Amino acid sequence: MDDLDGGPKRGAPWKRMSKEELENQYSPSRWVVRLGAEEALRTYSQIGNEATKRAQATGRNLLDVPYGDGEGEKLDIYFPEAVSEALPFLMFFHGGYWQSGSKDSSAFMVSPLTAQGVAVVIVAYDIAPKGTLDQMVDQVTQSIVFVQKQYPGNQGIYLCGHSAGAHLAAMMLLANWTEHGVTPNLKGFFLVSGIYDLEPVMHTSENASLLTTLEVAQRNSPQWHLQTAPTQPVDPACRILVTVGQHDSPEFHRQSRELYQTLRRGGWKASFEELHDVDHFEILWNLTQKDYVLTQVGCIPSPWTECILL
Numbered sequence: 423m424d425d426l427d428g429g430p431k432r433g434a435p436w437k438r439m440s441k442e443e444l445e446n447q448y449s450p451s452r453w454v455v456r457l458g459a460e461e462a463l464r465t466y467s468q469i470g471n472e473a474t475k476r477a478q479a480t481g482r483n484l485l486d487v488p489y490g491d492g493e494g495e496k497l498d499i500y501f502p503e504a505v506s507e508a509l510p511f512l513m514f515f516h517g518g519y520w521q522s523g524s525k526d527s528s529a530f531m532v533s534p535l536t537a538q539g540v541a542v543v544i545v546a547y548d549i550a551p552k553g554t555l556d557q558m559v560d561q562v563t564q565s566i567v568f569v570q571k572q573y574p575g576n577q578g579i580y581l582c583g584h585s586a587g588a589h590l591a592a593m594m595l596l597a598n599w600t601e602h603g604v605t606p607n608l609k610g611f612f613l614v615s616g617i618y619d620l621e622p623v624m625h626t627s628e629n630a631s632l633l634t635t636l637e638v639a640q641r642n643s644p645q646w647h648l649q650t651a652p653t654q655p656v657d658p659a660c661r662i663l664v665t666v667g668q669h670d671s672p673e674f675h676r677q678s679r680e681l682y683q684t685l686r687r688g689g690w691k692a693s694f695e696e697l698h699d700v701d702h703f704e705i706l707w708n709l710t711q712k713d714y715v716l717t718q719v720g721c722i723p724s725p726w727t728e729c730i731l732l
């Protein structure tokens with residue numbers, strides 16, 4: 423047994439699972455408690471579409487802004503009503519196992535956050551099979567560099583990702599910004615139900631369009647890198663909130679908990695929240711609501727406050 427999850431004695435639990443059990447653990451829709459799997463995925467798209475339509479119909483926004491030369495390298499920026507030079511920016515990276523989802527159906531948190539003075543950026547990236555994991559990580563990096571260059575007076579850039587998008591956001595903990603000529607003003611990471619060690623995913627059906635090899639999986643695993651060679655925050659005040667839904671699978675819980683523990687050991691200001699009575703998808707639906715604990719920017723105690731305004 424190797425020591426991927428913290429020590430040779432424990433070993434990685436997923437390595438002892440049958441193929442079916444691993445498939446089950448890494449299929450978030452099978453763990454929803456209030457809907458069937460298909461219905462949960464349908465509802466997720468529907469709520470995302472509606473939130474995006476609403477966000478685009480109200481308020482000021484810039485849509486399909488190119489952050490690179492590629493066709494898929496576009497982002498949408500939603501501004502708060504009060505115009506200000508020095509806005510905080512929250513950048514959101516959607517999930518969908520790196521092979522589904524789009525920015526055009528992912529503006530979940532736009533309404534509650536713009537109402538509280540935060541500019542929200544929803545980022546598109548080339549999902550598989552067009553994009554590889556390396557390319558997606560590179561595109562996310564480029565999108566952040568773009569926002570920093572475009573808005574150098576920003577009051578902070580906060581990265582939020584869901585599921586596969588939380589993985590992409592967490593990869594930014596490893597970015598070498600000096601290569602990009604600008605160091606973004608990263609103040610917080612809000613990681614929602616993410617996957618941070620990609621090796622188990624290689625052994626599921628989700629790998630069919632990702633075609634990940636062990637080398638690619640490790641190169642793109644924040645857990646693997648941070649465990650092997652811890653990084654330090656550029657800004658020591660940068661906070662990381664790792665969250666997982668109560669009804670997410672045990673493997674999703676393990677992935678989040680271990681990332682959190684590794685970050686703490688590495689000296690990052692990280693906190694961990696298991697979100698009460700929500701599944702993998704309901705967390706995002708709740709982010710469309712003004713009165714949900716995670717969307718209260720200015721109100722204490724709140725994870726967003728911890729992440730955004732402290």
Ligand SMILES: N[C@@H](CC(=O)c1ccccc1NC=O)C(=O)O
Nearest residue numbers: 449450451517518519520585586
């Ligand atoms: N095939 C997956 C779909 C999925 O995991 C998913 C769908 C929408 C948004 C995020 C997802 N998960 C991680 O990226 C499932 O069975 O739930």
